[in-house]
Amino acid sequence: MIRKLLLSALLLGSAPALLAQSPKKPKLLVGIMVDQMRADYLPRFADQMGNDGFKRLLREGFQCRNTHYNYVPTVTGPGHSSVYTGTTPRYHGIVGNSWYDRRLRRDVYCTDDSTVQLVGTPKGMGVSARNQVSTTLGDEMKMVSNGRSKVIALSLKDRASALPAGHMADGAFWFDMNTGDFISSTYYMPALPKWVADFNAQKKADYYRQQTWTPLRGPEAYLNSVADSNSFERIFKGKTVATFPYELSKLAPLNPPPYEMVNISPFGNNLLTDLALEALAHTDLGRDDVPDLLALSYSSPDPVGHTFGPLSKEENDLYLRLDLEIARLLQALDKTVGKGNYTIFLTADHGASEVPRYLARHHAPSGAQSHSTLNKGVADYLNQQLGPGAWIETERNNMYYLNRPLIASRKLELARVQEMLAEYLRNQDGIAQVSTTAQLLASSQTAYLESKLQNGLYYKRFGDVRFELEPGWTWEMGVGATHGSGYAYDSHVPLLWFGAGITPGISYQYHTITDIAPTAAMLVESKLPSACTGQAIPEVLSTAGPKKRR
Template sequence: MKYSILFLILFTFSFSVNGQEDVQFQSQENIYVKPKLVVGIVVDQMRYDYLTRFYNQYGEGGFKRLINEGFNCKNNHFNYIPTKTAPGHASVYTGTTPKNHGIIGNDWYDKSIKDYVYCAGDAKVKTVGSTSDAGKMSPHRMLATTFADENRLFTQNKGKTIGISIKDRGAILPAGHTANAAYWFHGKDEGVFISSTFYQEALPKWVSNFNKSKTVKSYLKDWNTLYNIKNYTESGSDLNDFEEGFTGKETATFPYDLKSLSKENDGYDILKTTPYGNSIVVDFTMEAVKGEKLGADEITDVLTVSFSSTDYVGHNFGVNSKEVEDTYIRLDKDLERLLKFLDKEVGAGEYTVFLTADHGAVDVPAYLETQKIPAGYFGKKAFKSQLNDFMVKRYLASDLIENISNNQIFLNRDKIKQLGLDLASVQHAIVMELQSYEFIDKVYAAATIANATFNSGVEELLENGYNLKRSGDVLYEFVPAVISYGKKGSTHGSGLNYDTHVPLLFFGKGIKHGSTLQKTRIIDIAPTMSGLLGISFPNSATGVPLDFVLK
């Protein structure tokens, strides 16, 4: 009997040890995934409901393929204010918010130089590929690394990074500080992709060849709906009072003769405000993959692609327009074209993709009013006049306010000190004054935002968007569906759901199939990609890896 017990103990011990070895071996095998290429896609101004509203119009190879074969995070949100293009792209790739990466707007008032600065503007570099100043750009104002930067460091710069977009900021910020190159579209009378000396002294041959080709020029043609416009039942009427349209055409209605209209709409720039801008980006992206040999070896490369034309169309025509619907139907076709190309060029199952947006957009307030939904427009001029009158009456000084921009008030701190005033007290007085102003919903002093910790609501979003050195003295937010913008077309920037709720799709190597309604944050994307690749998180990342999307 005792021999049987001894045998049983030895057998159990042996099984446990062998099992442990198997588990250790298995964990080593899955410690990270090495796709040949990571493709990050940002669709500018894409609300989440564009996935669902236009779903039946999409084919099987674009958005639906990403959803059905990948992982769909259905409740993905931005966790800061302002929801603008530059902060959006920076946050997606750095895994943190403007509080840390420093990109607090597309442009902002710089308190130190008393002037505006552009998020990617850099007077120290020169344009490459054009005689214009449109290439004087770099990521130098972004304070954090991107996961693409970390991949470059991890691979000893053997893994390439290329950024591509219509917009300069959409190409530059995602690619990061160590990118091999970033390329963006310069329209006007040239219609070419350009770069800056931050990356290189001359364009590679494949870029020059693309610019010399007739690819861009071929899109100066009619823009009509891809399908019969009667089938576009997911959007409002084509003729309405809520769309801007193009100079030279009386109504914002299909079709649009782009070649003819280009003469009064900045030449090739007209293509930015059509779905053809996205098609051009895909054309150029495919040439980049071939020209740079991206995904050609076992060392992971990173390709960042931003589709900006969706934003231009949304601003011009509005969320509920036929033009927006047609733009997304055509983008779906372009995504299918890109994915098929990657299947062939890199290899099906050898690359990883994520798709998200840099912000959403509000329905045109004038349209919402016709639907009996509270909405409106905030008048900047009247606001500045009213606030200035208050400051003169309260402090007997007319120059205490230095700047008002991006829903922030910058005070003249030198003047405040000269008059012997307490900065915090002046901030608080303005906060109390603005609470009574029409359309202002929330207002906070910088001292409150900087010195408190919020865990919910608009206060948390403001805190995450507040940068101590770059943000203003008083921050304010409008009531829902009120904007400081023209009365035609859509815009964005708030912390409300229509601006914060955007798609997040993962697809390809190392990604599970499935979906979740669990809330995810835009800052979780970069740590997730770092976790997938087994590399360091971006140096200021505050997001967490979404482990449930990874195999």
């Protein structure tokens, strides 16, 4: 019947009524991730922003206002992997920024690769996407184009560059906090390309390290922030209070590594935009009809958030300044690639909690657990129940790894010991949800936290018992923000689409972060990443007829 209707429509010349027109395929896809950007930041800060940055994206693009991470932990490595693979840690394998390796009996960083060497610096472990077991959007673009698509990733963090770049990229570059240069890895190339070497020779990081960070606007621009002087922020060495101004030239020698202060300031965003503009000017990105990918990750909002918190004047000012960088990037894309020839998606790798001390001061639900206290309690309990022994190998990412050889030697059932530990944890203050690996593997969970725990499970890198703290609880009643939970403050992030194939609109439908890669793949007519579990967002892709506000 459907085939007959389509044939009749074609014969009658009314096929557009049944077949939506394909969106324009962009020459360049630009993925922008802002590290630790909560969904509420844009509406909070937009009134004080200009018209050419975020507001242009909002005005001319499509907003998905109800986009969430659908797993835990909500941290940088898994976040970047999930956006570009279109799946959760359960299938791409990046279960944290680092994890415990039972075979090696030590921690493994998410982009560690001992088979390669760094390029552009003499020190450090090699970096690649080898630990990421799914292909990425960029990998698939390379394959379907027989290698003609170009893929380049840039960030201050290595994991925010290598993981989006994937396994076949033409280049992944990140910032060396010790030298002030952008570097790479032999996984991608034997030596830095000329345009990166020339950029490093300009010593722009040295220029930014000499700047003084002062408020960009007058007091009226910061009405949604707490007072500049408060007790919720970390104080840099060399200052007695966490208040403006921040003279980076004086603070940098006292707060190592040498270029860390560039990172913990808006000037890290300036530096990344500078490099992105060099990439647009000196590579062939977006120069032909084969779609390319430029993956950018603005890292500085994360250390600024960790240092000062979401309600700080510093965080507010950083986003007003980031707005100028987005405008600068859009202007460069218009000039080098051309309006209507590129498509942007902008999102974040996670959100952030409020500062624990702020919550406590205002009687909001909050609290703090202690790693040392909880770990000692666990060890004492298992010794009482099972006899003396080192029953726990380690605790990482809210997961306990049991000593499985010891359990086997004592002829104990692993599942029984897991459940014994889980039952103890369920009775501890501040713990909301506890699941054993066996439970997560055996059932299909639909409850809020349980499903997120299950989506974060990659068995080879997972512990025996995984738990989640109560809302508002952290590991210490400290200053600055943190993140990593499955709650809305960590999972709810912005998602904006702009450019070729996108018409203006807003959707309030629930979407997950894993929907980005399949949507982008449809726009560039690429194959989906190998482990993709997300669904293309129809509101973004539907371009037939006038776009309605949703």
